[in-house]
Amino acid sequence: MHTIQSRVIYLDNASTTPLDPRVREAMLPYLTERYGNPSSIHKVGREAREAVEDARRKVADTIGASPEEIYFTGSGSEGNNLAIKGIAWANRSRGKHIITTKIEHKCVLNTCHYLEKHGFDITYLDVDEYGVVDLEQLKSSLRDDTILVSVMYANNEVGTLQPIKEISQILKKRDIYLHTDAVQVLGKLPLDVEKLGVDVLTLSAHKIYGPKGVGAVYVRKGTRMDPLIHGGGQERGLRSGTENVPGIVGFGTAAELAKNLLLEDKAKFERFSEKLINEIPERIENVKFNGHPKKRVPNIVNFSFPRVEGESIVMYLDLEGIAASTGSACTSKSLEPSHVLTAMGISPEVAHGSLRISFGRFNDEYDVDKLLEVLPGIIEKLRKMSPLG
Amino acid sequence: MYSEKVMEHFRNPKNVGEMKDPDGVGEVGNPVCGDVMKVYIKVSKKGGKEIISNIKFKTFGCVAAIASSSMLTEIVKGKTLEEAERITRKDVSEALGGLPPVKEHCSNLAADALKKAILDYLSKRGKNEGGPERS
Ligand SMILES: Cc1ncc(COP(=O)(O)O)c(C=O)c1O
Secondary structure (H helix, E strand, O other): OOOOOOOOEEOEOOOOOOOOHHHHHHHHHHHOOOOOOOOOOOHHHHHHHHHHHHHHHHHHHHOOOOHHHEEEEOOHHHHHHHHHHHHHHHHOOOOOEEEEEOOOOHHHHHHHHHHHHOOOEEEEEOEOOOOOEOHHHHHHHOOOOEEEEEOOOEOOOOOEEOOHHHHHHHHOOOOOEEEEEOOOOOOOOOOOHHHHOOOEEEEEHHHOOOOOOOEEEEEOOOOOOOOOEOOOOOHHHOEOOOOOHHHHHHHHHHHHHHHHOHHHHHHHHHHHHHHHHHHHHHHOOOOEEEOOOOOEOOOEEEEEOOOOOHHHHHHHHHHOOEEOEOOOHHHOOOOOOOHHHHHOOOOHHHHHOEEEEEOOOOOOHHHHHHHHHHHHHHHHHHHHHOOOO | OOOHHHHHHHHOOOOEOOOOOOOEEEEEEEHHHOEEEEEEEEEEEEOOEEEEEEEEEEEEOOHHHHHHHHHHHHHHOOOEHHHHHOOOHHHHHHHOOOOOHHHHHHHHHHHHHHHHHHHHHHHHHHHHHOOOOOO
16 A cells, blocks of 8 residues: 655755765674673783774864873764763852853753752843844853753754854853764865864764764863763773774774864755755745754754644655654654744744755755645645644 | 554545535644644434434544544544534544554544534534423
8 A cells, every 4th residue: 555665855954864884884893703891901802992093083183182082982872862961960069150051952951950959050042033142141040059050953854054153252261161973064165173163062873874872072182071871991982882983994994084074974964955945935925944044054954834833744744755854743752842942033833844854975866856846735734734824 | 553444534534524514513622732623514314313414524633633623523423413412522532443542532522512412413403493392
């Protein structure tokens, strides 16, 4: 009964990405004959150690850091947990105030909620209609006991970029750490920790055609941070546990590719996004573009289609062999629409009808055209079904 | 996450659309919450009983809401008012082969919209005929 789809048109690269075949090739030996534990001093162990350190250099190299400042983690979520809790616990004698935003990924927001239960005071900054934080509000929120500002670099739902460099200027000369979640930025825009002026930065491998379950944090030398996982002292004591060697090797290769292919990938994402931004409103009436028109990562576009509901759009697309996602309540466990769109002042009715398209390295022109071809019919069908006027 | 049956009704919903001169209309839900369902019914007499001879729906909502609406209209068509009134969300969700727990409220919505449409019909009939309301 189901149409046989020769290939899924995968337009959900902000959720995760397929493994790059070059990454898989690099990983394979470490899933087979190179099984060593990097902590072992024998040859098998040394081989694994060398591979991990090589990956560390590659990751460091893509973000302008030095290898000693890179710590591998088990995910982007773990990286954000480590950054925030690690700084909170290590600096709590200095202060208990942390500033973040209302549009962070859940792994940041829920980490902050957890810290609130443990006596920390968290300020959640507002964003404007484009999803950009208010720097004046940031300035007026700073207190003598503020220890950390954590603001994501690019938002995963709408792609909006935050003025991280400006924030680091504001924090200059103050004893406040700056953390940014750059999970959605690597491989989409140039990323340089020195230029950004951050102290801690989070990355995740599976968003850049690397394996799932591997991440990294950049931690500037001298940053006071407690580990979350105690044990044998791997990752210079910040993250114990025998290293995920194949995963880390894959991450290293993925990071290297992200750097080498950046201009190519970026140009393609820009072309595809522009096409959607121009043509969707031409083909479909009453469309709202969500996010910032310029300050954005090039691979994420988010639209709302009033009077229809996002999960239904996504599932009709799925029936056509196209994978995308939505900020609709109906796909969340909480039954509330996206906290990001809500923070941007988008009404719940409109937020329910949101569709996120996110491009990746393996998309081509055909994918964009196919989406443009089928989407108008889906929206029309759903609008005809809708009782809303 | 969704059963074959749910996907079937989502893909090809039955009885979608508005109705001209309906005998009863029921609308439930709220766009803020992400689902609104409107049910139109036509009532006629058959063998001395009032039956729902035609039913249409319009729904704003997720896959489960659309499939529940469609399934409800299928269950209800041809049923007497008494039978139709007794239809619960469980009947709808069971007919669909079950819904994910967070989506159960969608089948509720469908059953509620139908009840409202029947009430609407009964109150109109009461006025038109000046007859007594059914107990
Ligand atoms: C902005 C952002 N931060 C953090 C994460 C979490 O990364 P991971 O899936 O590796 O835990 C994601 C991805 O889901 C993300 O988009």
